[in-house]
Amino acid sequence: MPKLTRLWPLxxxxxxxxxxxxxxxxxxxxxxxxxxxxxxxxxxxxxxTQLLTxxxxxxxxxxxxxxxxxGKIPIAAARQFGAxxxxxxxxxxxxxxxxxNGREWQTVCASCMATSSRKTxxxxxxxxxxxxxx
Numbered sequence: 305m306p307k308l309t310r311l312w313p314l315x316x317x318x319x320x321x322x323x324x325x326x327x328x329x330x331x332x333x334x335x336x337x338x339x340x341x342x343x344x345x346x347x348x349x350x351x352x353t354q355l356l357t358x359x360x361x362x363x364x365x366x367x368x369x370x371x372x373x374x375g376k377i378p379i380a381a382a383r384q385f386g387a388x389x390x391x392x393x394x395x396x397x398x399x400x401x402x403x404x405n406g407r408e409w410q411t412v413c414a415s416c417m418a419t420s421s422r423k424t425x426x427x428x429x430x431x432x433x434x435x436x437x438x
Contacts, residue, residue, distance in 0.1 A: 324364065326422075328381060329404070331397055331400070331401055332401075333373070333374065333397070333398060333401065334411055339371075339394065339395055339398075340394050340395070344373055344375075344395075344398065344405065346376070347373075347376055347377070349376065349380070352376050352377055352380045353380060353384065355370065356377070356379075356380060356381055356385055361381055361385040361387050362385060362386070362387065363385070363386035363387060364387075364429075365381075365385075365387040365388070366387065366388045366389070366390065367381040367385075367387050367388070367389040367390065368389075368390045368392070369381075369389065369390065369391045369392065370392050371393065371394070372391030372392055372393045372398075372399075372402055373398050373402070374398060374401050374402055374405055375391050375393075375401070375402025375403070375405045376405070377389070377391070378390065378391035378402075379405060379406050388419070
């Protein structure tokens with residue numbers, strides 16, 4: 305237990321830093337902007353639906369989207385197919401945008417660190433979180 309007590313200030317500092325570095329509400333990624341390893345390009349809504357349909361996604365499934373970007377795939381998996389969806393995004397600005405997009409589409413969204421609830425989505429510090437239809 306003493307080790308955990310010593311780690312608490314570090315955890316609190318990391319949480320504070322993550323919360324203070326969120327992008328502005330009007331953040332929009334630029335078409336073709338370079339990320340860590342790849343460039344961001346939006347996926348058309350029709351293509352997302354076709355991909356999830358071809359994969360035969362159902363409410364019994366879990367969908368994992370690595371490099372989730374704006375969150376379209378996990379949001380659609382949750383909203384349209386009832387699946388539990390995981391979005392993992394390295395870019396904190398895109399992760400925050402995905403959270404906002406989830407709220408706009410009335411999909412349950414919150415920060416993983418901020419809650420122990422299962423009703424979470426993407427958070428802007430590179431961790432997997434989940435999303436499903438509200």
